[in-house]
Amino acid sequence: MESPPSIFVVSIFALLVSSTVPCLAFASSPCHFPAIFNFGDSNSDTGGLSAVFGQAPPPHGESYFHHPAGRYCDGRLIIDFIAKSLGLPYLSAYLDSVGSNFTHGANFATAGSTIRPQNTTLRQSGFSPISLDVQWNEFYDFHRRSQIIRSQGGVYKKLLPKAEDFSGALYTFDIGQNDLTSGYFLNMSTSEVKAYVPDVLNQFKNIVSNVYGQGGRNFWIHNTGPFGCLAYVLERIPILAAEVDRTGCGSPFNEVARYFNRGLKKVVFQLRKELPLAAITYVDVYSVKYKLISQARKHGFNESLRACCGHGGKYNYNRHLGCGAKNTVGGKEILLGKSCKDPSEWINWDGVHYTEAANKWVLDQIMDGSFSDPPIPLKMACHRQPGH
Numbered sequence: 001m002e003s004p005p006s007i008f009v010v011s012i013f014a015l016l017v018s019s020t021v022p023c024l025a026f027a028s029s030p031c032h033f034p035a036i037f038n039f040g041d042s043n044s045d046t047g048g049l050s051a052v053f054g055q056a057p058p059p060h061g062e063s064y065f066h067h068p069a070g071r072y073c074d075g076r077l078i079i080d081f082i083a084k085s086l087g088l089p090y091l092s093a094y095l096d097s098v099g100s101n102f103t104h105g106a107n108f109a110t111a112g113s114t115i116r117p118q119n120t121t122l123r124q125s126g127f128s129p130i131s132l133d134v135q136w137n138e139f140y141d142f143h144r145r146s147q148i149i150r151s152q153g154g155v156y157k158k159l160l161p162k163a164e165d166f167s168g169a170l171y172t173f174d175i176g177q178n179d180l181t182s183g184y185f186l187n188m189s190t191s192e193v194k195a196y197v198p199d200v201l202n203q204f205k206n207i208v209s210n211v212y213g214q215g216g217r218n219f220w221i222h223n224t225g226p227f228g229c230l231a232y233v234l235e236r237i238p239i240l241a242a243e244v245d246r247t248g249c250g251s252p253f254n255e256v257a258r259y260f261n262r263g264l265k266k267v268v269f270q271l272r273k274e275l276p277l278a279a280i281t282y283v284d285v286y287s288v289k290y291k292l293i294s295q296a297r298k299h300g301f302n303e304s305l306r307a308c309c310g311h312g313g314k315y316n317y318n319r320h321l322g323c324g325a326k327n328t329v330g331g332k333e334i335l336l337g338k339s340c341k342d343p344s345e346w347i348n349w350d351g352v353h354y355t356e357a358a359n360k361w362v363l364d365q366i367m368d369g370s371f372s373d374p375p376i377p378l379k380m381a382c383h384r385q386p387g388h
């Protein structure tokens with residue numbers, strides 16, 4: 001009985017030839033993105049909100065920059081590690097007029113940004129007026145005006161991107177979490193929050209289409225994280241004990257995050273149909289972050305839910321005395337929102353954001369495409385996958 005094995009071998013070979021050769025052709029050429037344009041909230045803000053509404057105070061930045069660096073973190077963010085792994089410099093915030101260099105891209109994200117414009121001021125609710133539609137306006141203006149100014153030559157050529165870099169660039173998005181928390185902070189119920197998610201997703205979809213209309217081709221879209229594991233939500237919105245999961249996270253909040261993410265994935269499928277030249281990668285950051293928080297020790301972290309930098313309470317988080325908060329006693333300034341001894345052992349930085357160590361861990365997980373749809377590495381994210 002020799003023939004069955006050989007037929008087996010032949011058919012496997014035929015399969016390999018027909019299915020892997022086109023992929024190998026893609027796999028052989030990394031993308032060489034000349035620039036990154038990022039849209040988002042504090043998870044990827046490298047100085048936008050700080051430039052406009054005041055610097056994030058020390059000890060923000062202490063682990064890597066050794067001074068505040070416009071980030072709500074002890075060091076670098078996922079977007080910084082993305083830039084680094086692509087061989088590009090850290091992104092300047094579009095709103096930062098001091099010392100910025102936009103040769104390899106610009107960052108439109110600001111802390112507190114939402115997809116939908118909010119009907120409250122930053123002072124009232126803490127949400128940034130730089131919502132995604134505003135970030136789009138900024139990008140549109142930057143695209144047009146950077147080329148007019150660049151044509152003047154001199155130093156401008158060394159500060160602004162080339163025209164062709166806008167189509168070669170990677171467009172990254174990490175936004176949506178604040179749209180979900182904003183409803184809860186207005187005392188909405190979980191079903192009331194869910195009810196407006198389609199509107200949020202629709203506005204997101206329009207902006208991605210607009211960027212495509214300006215020549216954007218390569219999109220890297222993070223889904224929203226398990227915000228039910230974050231102190232600022234757990235501390236502020238009461239839930240029943242039965243609604244706390246084994247990790248200590250609030251199940252209704254994470255359920256809403258996953259509801260948003262399922263919708264986001266559908267939007268990505270629709271966009272792939274509507275934008276024939278776009279390569280769009282959907283990245284399941286939710287699962288990576290939840291994996292880290294629920295198995296903290298296994299991954300080298302001691303603390304999962306408590307904030308490294310903060311002041312008191314169950315989570316070392318107090319919304320009125322945040323990381324870097326000071327008090328003046330007898331003419332002397334005292335730092336109340338203090339940092340922990342070794343932030344690299346903590347996942348949560350300030351009750352709202354992740355530490356540099358956690359951000360690095362997340363990037364290491366998502367870089368090779370294991371959490372992406374399609375499952376291609378970051379360096380290949382310019383290749384539109386057949387069938388996707």
Ligand SMILES: *[C@@H]1O[C@H](CO)[C@@H](O)[C@H](O)[C@H]1NC(C)=O
Binds near residue numbers: 116118119
């Ligand atoms: C703000 O108000 C407008 C007009 O009432 C409404 O259409 C919109 O949905 C509101 N936005 C949010 C985020 O609630």
Ligand SMILES: *[C@@H]1O[C@H](CO)[C@@H](O)[C@H](O)[C@H]1NC(C)=O
Binds near residue numbers: 101102155158159
């Ligand atoms: C801006 O950054 C680019 C790339 O790092 C560099 O070549 C250029 O000289 C910088 N521009 C200025 C004015 O320093």
Ligand SMILES: *[C@@H]1O[C@H](CO)[C@@H](O)[C@H](O)[C@H]1NC(C)=O
Binds near residue numbers: 185186187
């Ligand atoms: C939400 O409810 C809390 C507790 O009842 C109340 O103190 C707060 O003012 C309410 N917030 C809004 C925006 O209605």
Ligand SMILES: *[C@@H]1O[C@H](CO)[C@@H](O)[C@H](O)[C@H]1NC(C)=O
Binds near residue numbers: 302303345
């Ligand atoms: C983390 O665990 C190690 C080993 O058990 C211990 O030496 C260290 O002090 C712990 N750090 C924190 C922040 O609890």
